[in-house]
Amino acid sequence: MKSYVVGGAVRDRLLGLPVADRDHVVVGATPDEMVAQGYQPVGKDFPVFLHPETHEEYALARTERKSGHGYKGFTVYAAPEVTLEEDLHRRDLTINAMAEDDAGVVIDPYNGQRDLAAKTFRHVSEAFAEDPVRILRVARFAARFTDFDVAPETLALMRQMVDNGEVDALVPERVWQEVARGLMEARPSRMFQVLRNCGALARLFPEIDRLFGVPQPPTHHPEVDTGVHVMLVVDWAARQGFDLPVRFAALTHDLGKGVTPPEFWPKHHGHEQKSVALVRTLCERVRVPADCRDLAVAVARDHGNVQRAAELRPATLVELLERVDAFRRPERFEMFLQACECDFRGRPGYEVRPFPAPDLLRQALRVVNAVDAGEVARRADPAHVREAVFQARVEAVSAWKRDG
Numbered sequence: 090m091k092s093y094v095v096g097g098a099v100r101d102r103l104l105g106l107p108v109a110d111r112d113h114v115v116v117g118a119t120p121d122e123m124v125a126q127g128y129q130p131v132g133k134d135f136p137v138f139l140h141p142e143t144h145e146e147y148a149l150a151r152t153e154r155k156s157g158h159g160y161k162g163f164t165v166y167a168a169p170e171v172t173l174e175e176d177l178h179r180r181d182l183t184i185n186a187m188a189e190d191d192a193g194v195v196i197d198p199y200n201g202q203r204d205l206a207a208k209t210f211r212h213v214s215e216a217f218a219e220d221p222v223r224i225l226r227v228a229r230f231a232a233r234f235t236d237f238d239v240a241p242e243t244l245a246l247m248r249q250m251v252d253n254g255e256v257d258a259l260v261p262e263r264v265w266q267e268v269a270r271g272l273m274e275a276r277p278s279r280m281f282q283v284l285r286n287c288g289a290l291a292r293l294f295p296e297i298d299r300l301f302g303v304p305q306p307p308t309h310h311p312e313v314d315t316g317v318h319v320m321l322v323v324d325w326a327a328r329q330g331f332d333l334p335v336r337f338a339a340l341t342h343d344l345g346k347g348v349t350p351p352e353f354w355p356k357h358h359g360h361e362q363k364s365v366a367l368v369r370t371l372c373e374r375v376r377v378p379a380d381c382r383d384l385a386v387a388v389a390r391d392h393g394n395v396q397r398a399a400e401l402r403p404a405t406l407v408e409l410l411e412r413v414d415a416f417r418r419p420e421r422f423e424m425f426l427q428a429c430e431c432d433f434r435g436r437p438g439y440e441v442r443p444f445p446a447p448d449l450l451r452q453a454l455r456v457v458n459a460v461d462a463g464e465v466a467r468r469a470d471p472a473h474v475r476e477a478v479f480q481a482r483v484e485a486v487s488a489w490k491r492d493g
Contacts, residue, residue: 090118092147093173093188099195100184103205113140113147114176114188117169120149150176174198178214181223182230182243186213204240211240218246221255225267228283232274239283247287256292261376264293268375272336277327278320293375296367297340299347304355311437313355315346322435331427337381338388338428339435341368345389364389384421387413388428395429398446403486406453407479415454426450456489457482 098111115123120136128138128147136149150171173188173196180186183201190196199213210227217223224247227239239247250256271280281297284290291298301316312318319340326339345363349356368389372382394401394409401409415422426447433444462478469477 090122091116091190093190093196095177095188096180096185099187099189100201100205102189103187103195103202111145113145114150114173115147116150116171116173116176118149119169123147123149152176152179179216180213181217181220181226183211183213208234208237209240210234210237210243212243212246215246217243218250218253218255221250221259222263222267224250224256224284224287224289225259225264225271228280228289229267229271229274231283232271232277232280235276235279239286244283244287247289251288251292256289259293261374265375265377269333269337269381272323272327272340273333275327277323277336277340281320281323294371296344296347296371300343303346303349305346305357306355309436315343318435319343320435321437322431325434325440326428326431329427329431331431332424334381334384334421335424335428335431337377338385338424339431341371341385342388342392342428342432344368344371361390361393380421384424384428387425388432391425392429392432395426395446395450396433398449403490404483406450406486407457407482410450410454410457411479416458419454422454453486453489456485460485 092113092115094111095114096112098108101108115138120130120138123136123138124130127141129141130136130138131146132138132148136151138147139145140147149168150173152171152175177186177188177196177198183199183204185201186197186199187201188196195202204211210230212223227243227247231237231239268280271277274280281290281294284293285298285301297316297319300319301314303315304313305315305318307313310318312321319342322339322342323336326336331339341364343360343364344367345360345365346357348363348367349360365386368382368385371377372385377385391409391413394405398406398409410416410422413422413425415425430444430447433442433446434440460478460481462481465478465481466474
């Protein structure tokens with residue numbers, strides 16, 4: 090029985106990056122022997138154990154054979170005679186198919202160190218094509234390791250997998266899990282570029298894929314292409330370190346522009362409401378969590394109003410604050426403003442331009458919050474309390490704008 094550190098921990102150490110989690114492979118052991126040594130079994134689909142002291146994961150060396158569609162369509166074989174090289178052979182990329190023994194010696198049967206040096210994502214074997222999740226993982230790695238490129242033969246294999254319908258077998262929850270992780274990487278745009286290059290974006294996220302090639306007015310969008318704009322927006326969100334709901338809202342805020350009839354290009358009147366419907370459809374299909382969905386809907390619907398905040402009438406400002414639930418959920422209102430600022434900044438030359446709208450709306454919220462709604466309600470006709478509170482808020486904003 091011998092154990093090795095494998096996968097990402099070896100890769101990241103060789104790259105000089107912090108190692109967060111260490112996974113281990115055990116060669117030459119049976120489940121009974123692991124339990125006898127105090128390891129706690131936790132694996133459902135194959136033998137995985139937690140170390141009795143460190144609680145790190147130790148998996149028995151195993152092979153996998155394709156037995157059905159999707160990422161769960163595998164028959165797993167784990168036994169003492171499975172070698173380390175056989176276990177590494179089933180892994181996705183060469184840079185993830187290295188192991189390290191107790192002495193720190195790297196075992197690298199598939200040239201992962203060579204591909205690390207060349208900054209290349211290369212599949213270990215043709216078995217890569219058996220698991221469609223690997224397409225998403227490669228795309229996610231591209232967002233993390235921003236100076237790596239996909240090997241041409243690996244990209245060709247990914248295209249073949251898409252053409253064969255393998256991505257259609259992905260369950261929505263797994264798609265969202267991988268995409269959410271990719272959105273939280275350094276340059277999320279690279280994930281979507283890889284998915285687009287292999288054809289998977291059109292299958293998984295057609296609402297995003299169709300944005301590429303759709304023009305916008307160059308006066309306000311020097312980048313012109315809507316898809317390029319959205320990628321700039323989501324990368325800006327990543328550079329600011331914003332939370333996942335903000336990054337997802339940045340990604341989906343302009344979906345409606347993808348369905349504007351070409352005869353109306355480069356203008357996109359009414360794209361906000363179209364965006365709302367498309368965001369809801371996408372979120373339902375991919376099982377997007379409610380916090381991400383609700384913020385994305387709010388941003389899709391009202392990002393244009395935020396851009397025009399200085400021109401809005403007091404009543405329209407109060408309606409906007411009500412619509413985005415700013416009074417009850419100030420933290421989400423702040424995320425709403427962050428996503429709208431990403432939209433503004435995601436254009437060449439706009440990165441350092443003044444953008445007073447968020448601060449204006451924050452001030453408007455403070456003014457409205459200073460109105461004693463309870464007192465207004467007590468004095469109002471019981472049948473018209475809501476109208477009275479709204480009017481008091483409008484008057485407060487009017488006075489603030491007039492005096493300011």
